[in-house]
Amino acid sequence: MRAFVDADSVVELTRALVAVDTQNPPGDEREVLGVCRDMLDPLGATFEEFEPAPGRASLLATVGTGDRPVLIVNGHLDVVPVHRPGWTRDPFGGEIDDGKLYGRGTADMKGGIAAAVEALYTLRRAGREPACDIAFHLVADEERGGGYGTRALVESGKVAGAACLVPEPTGMALCVAERGLFVADLIVHGRPAHGSEPRNGISAVEEAAKVVLALHAADFGGPEHQLLGRPTCNIGMINGGTGHNTVAERCVLKVDRRLLPGDTAASAEASVRALVDAIGDPDLRYDIEMEVFGEASELDPSHPFVAQLQAAASAVLGEAVPVIGMRFTTDARFVRNQAGIASVVCGPGEIAQAHINDEWVEVARLVDAAAVYAELFSTFSG
Numbered sequence: 001m002r003a004f005v006d007a008d009s010v011v012e013l014t015r016a017l018v019a020v021d022t023q024n025p026p027g028d029e030r031e032v033l034g035v036c037r038d039m040l041d042p043l044g045a046t047f048e049e050f051e052p053a054p055g056r057a058s059l060l061a062t063v064g065t066g067d068r069p070v071l072i073v074n075g076h077l078d079v080v081p082v083h084r085p086g087w088t089r090d091p092f093g094g095e096i097d098d099g100k101l102y103g104r105g106t107a108d109m110k111g112g113i114a115a116a117v118e119a120l121y122t123l124r125r126a127g128r129e130p131a132c133d134i135a136f137h138l139v140a141d142e143e144r145g146g147g148y149g150t151r152a153l154v155e156s157g158k159v160a161g162a163a164c165l166v167p168e169p170t171g172m173a174l175c176v177a178e179r180g181l182f183v184a185d186l187i188v189h190g191r192p193a194h195g196s197e198p199r200n201g202i203s204a205v206e207e208a209a210k211v212v213l214a215l216h217a218a219d220f221g222g223p224e225h226q227l228l229g230r231p232t233c234n235i236g237m238i239n240g241g242t243g244h245n246t247v248a249e250r251c252v253l254k255v256d257r258r259l260l261p262g263d264t265a266a267s268a269e270a271s272v273r274a275l276v277d278a279i280g281d282p283d284l285r286y287d288i289e290m291e292v293f294g295e296a297s298e299l300d301p302s303h304p305f306v307a308q309l310q311a312a313a314s315a316v317l318g319e320a321v322p323v324i325g326m327r328f329t330t331d332a333r334f335v336r337n338q339a340g341i342a343s344v345v346c347g348p349g350e351i352a353q354a355h356i357n358d359e360w361v362e363v364a365r366l367v368d369a370a371a372v373y374a375e376l377f378s379t380f381s382g
């Protein structure tokens with residue numbers, strides 16, 4: 001299959017997507033939808049647009065006959081912001097140097113989307129037909145939580161299919177599980193006094209220090225997840241007190257807790273409270289205000305879709321690819337958890353190449369990905 005992939009074509013498709021600025025924030029995916037339509041139109045795609053807020057547009061493009069199982073390809077069109085002084089390449093230029101294609105979104109994940117589109121052209125060149133209908137969900141807002149993109153699509157009932165491929169950068173490994181995220185302010189309340197008499201008050205800074213130690217030392221219990229390891233807790237920020245000569249009345253800790261499948265926002269908060277309460281200090285008074293929650297998700301690695309994708313990867317790459325878990329979240333969680341559709345994240349580029357200055361993807365890996373996807377499309381029958 002790899003011989004039928006046109007490397008120039010997949011590079012041009014990636015470049016066309018990268019050339020349109022879709023930095024999020026602020027987030028504006030409307031213009032790039034035209035590029036997506038242009039690349040899918042010759043394949044006979046039918047289109048539907050979804051725009052829950054002005055400019056926050058997603059494209060649903062289906063290539064197929066309407067009477068076969070549907071394989072969803074979910075890819076986000078937004079990219080993280082570019083900090084120009086840190087770049088030595090044009091972030092929107094798609095320059096190639098030494099086999100690497102440079103630009104914001106080349107790895108995360110316009111290259112993956114381009115490879116999936118190229119897969120259909122590859123099949124055409126090979127004289128083969130997809131065994132399934134392909135529904136491209138090219139979405140807004142993944143980088144800021146998916147509220148205008150995949151989450152909104154799922155909530156509106158527009159996400160239906162037999163399985164879902166998410167070509168985010170995994171080095172073509174098959175990612176079937178993602179940890180969840182709970183971010184909150186933990187606000188510690190003290191009682192102010194003169195700084196020369198600290199025992200006349202209760203220092204929120206002192207109490208907060210006990211909380212930091214307790215949470216960083218925490219064992220959240222339960223067995224280790226095979227692919228995701230153990231849950232963790234990091235206090236990434238601390239802010240308290242008003243001056244050296246006053247016993248601090250307030251101290252705010254930014255809690256970042258990473259979660260395993262099954263954890264809810266309520267259970268995440270309860271686990272933090274249990275650890276803080278276990279300190280057993282009657283002077284320790286606090287509130288927790290949740291800021292972000294994204295649940296973990298997983299697909300059973302023995303699910304047939306994992307085997308089908310593994311077979312396609314092995315056929316093209318000559319060896320099996322690893323089945324992995326990732327420590328952060330993608331839109332796959334909405335498709336797995338809310339839509340109940342088997343989803344695997346598998347794409348060209350490494351996660352270490354995402355979100356960096358001078359982001360790049362290897363052209364050879366774009367070709368690999370297009371060939372693997374073409375193999376999958378020609379064999380997937382639900």
Ligand SMILES: [Zn+2]
Nearest residue numbers: 108109142168
């Ligand atoms: Zn991404």
